Amino acid sequence: MNTPALPPPGARERILRAAHDLFYRDGIRATGIDRVIAESGVAKLSFYRHYPSKNDLVLAFLEHRHARWMAWFEGALARHGGTPQALVPALKEWFANDGFRGCAFINSVGELGGAVPGVKEITRRHKADMAKAITRLLPHDPASASAYRQRRLLATDLATAVDGAIIRAQYDGNPKAALASLRRILRSLTQSA
Amino acid sequence: MNTPALPPPGARERILRAAHDLFYRDGIRATGIDRVIAESGVAKLSFYRHYPSKNDLVLAFLEHRHARWMAWFEGALARHGGTPQALVPALKEWFANDGFRGCAFINSVGELGGAVPGVKEITRRHKADMAKAITRLLPHDPASASAYRQRRLLATDLATAVDGAIIRAQYDGNPKAALASLRRILRSLTQSA
DNA sequence: GTGATTGTAGACAGGTCTGTCTACTTTGTA
DNA sequence: TACAAAGTAGACAGACCTGTCTACAATCAC
Numbered sequence: 001m002n003t004p005a006l007p008p009p010g011a012r013e014r015i016l017r018a019a020h021d022l023f024y025r026d027g028i029r030a031t032g033i034d035r036v037i038a039e040s041g042v043a044k045l046s047f048y049r050h051y052p053s054k055n056d057l058v059l060a061f062l063e064h065r066h067a068r069w070m071a072w073f074e075g076a077l078a079r080h081g082g083t084p085q086a087l088v089p090a091l092k093e094w095f096a097n098d099g100f101r102g103c104a105f106i107n108s109v110g111e112l113g114g115a116v117p118g119v120k121e122i123t124r125r126h127k128a129d130m131a132k133a134i135t136r137l138l139p140h141d142p143a144s145a146s147a148y149r150q151r152r153l154l155a156t157d158l159a160t161a162v163d164g165a166i167i168r169a170q171y172d173g174n175p176k177a178a179l180a181s182l183r184r185i186l187r188s189l190t191q192s193a
Numbered sequence: 194m195n196t197p198a199l200p201p202p203g204a205r206e207r208i209l210r211a212a213h214d215l216f217y218r219d220g221i222r223a224t225g226i227d228r229v230i231a232e233s234g235v236a237k238l239s240f241y242r243h244y245p246s247k248n249d250l251v252l253a254f255l256e257h258r259h260a261r262w263m264a265w266f267e268g269a270l271a272r273h274g275g276t277p278q279a280l281v282p283a284l285k286e287w288f289a290n291d292g293f294r295g296c297a298f299i300n301s302v303g304e305l306g307g308a309v310p311g312v313k314e315i316t317r318r319h320k321a322d323m324a325k326a327i328t329r330l331l332p333h334d335p336a337s338a339s340a341y342r343q344r345r346l347l348a349t350d351l352a353t354a355v356d357g358a359i360i361r362a363q364y365d366g367n368p369k370a371a372l373a374s375l376r377r378i379l380r381s382l383t384q385s386a
Numbered sequence: 387g388t389g390a391t392t393g394t395a396g397a398c399a400g401g402t403c404t405g406t407c408t409a410c411t412t413t414g415t416a
Numbered sequence: 417t418a419c420a421a422a423g424t425a426g427a428c429a430g431a432c433c434t435g436t437c438t439a440c441a442a443t444c445a446c
Contacts (some may be wrong), residue, residue, distance in 0.1 A: 164357030
């Protein structure tokens, strides 16, 4: 688990990385186990020792993705000023990535629905954490309980708009329209508050 | 094609209906051709006579879904008053459906990405038509060109928020939070305009 | 050294996938 | 009546899927 030095990444890690790239790029159902095994350069038996079934790997993929994405998200928001307005340039970075294929969680829920237990739960957790990160961007008045509630609702609304923008950026050729739309919604929501 | 009376639905129609239900409920990759054939009570050869490949059926499914969903959407908006505020109760109807599984187009793009040519194009068309229907809810001043543009931008933003709300309703257990969020975004966007 | 753990390579089983093919039947129309 | 179109049932090929199994090698703790 905790390897102080950096020996060659180890089978478990290599499998997870390969699965992450393939699942995110091609989709989960479209990616066979054999493909993950070939890509990670691991033996089949090693694979099944670490992940007894594909479903286990899918859940591990989502957990991994969650940690990785949240770290990027919080870093990007901080880099762009740590205000609500930072959402737009942060997402712009992501959307501009060559490998951008939308939100892995939204895609997984859409693809697997209720077929793989746990996917919706992880997605809810992921989106709750995303909303929490957005909440931290908002100014707050610790004295007022009603302001506290307002702040949470505003963060929820921003999160809804962010989800919409992610989707739009995914099916539109370019992300400009999605970002412009998000910018306007953001302005409207934050000025009226 | 045009059958004046109503003889038993015909193979093509039955295939399309079965595919619609299965693709929407279980996903496209998860649904085999054999399943569609069994469900529609059609012979395999008949199937391949109408749809030379699964991809053809997928595109036909999306076209069918588009027509069906738009008809429902425009009807629901009209029933609920034809104002921008009608969006919330209209979507509430949809979300409350037992079989609700999100937006078929968003799901298909997420699942198939670029693997099936045409899916993104149909999705863009679908979402553009959805935005058009939303545009029609907005009051307009035919004299002003800048107001015309404002109206289109506002409709785009509402469409973005609607997409976000659909996603949230899909992964959240119940659609209340998604609808409340949409209602607040709607209020903010329409009052400031 | 000994044994447990973790690794490698790859055959194999049993199922499902898409798509083709044969053989026969029904229906509508000229 | 004769023919073409559209239907039915179901076997089949070849690929890919998940998951199991055999056989052997390297590493490390005791």
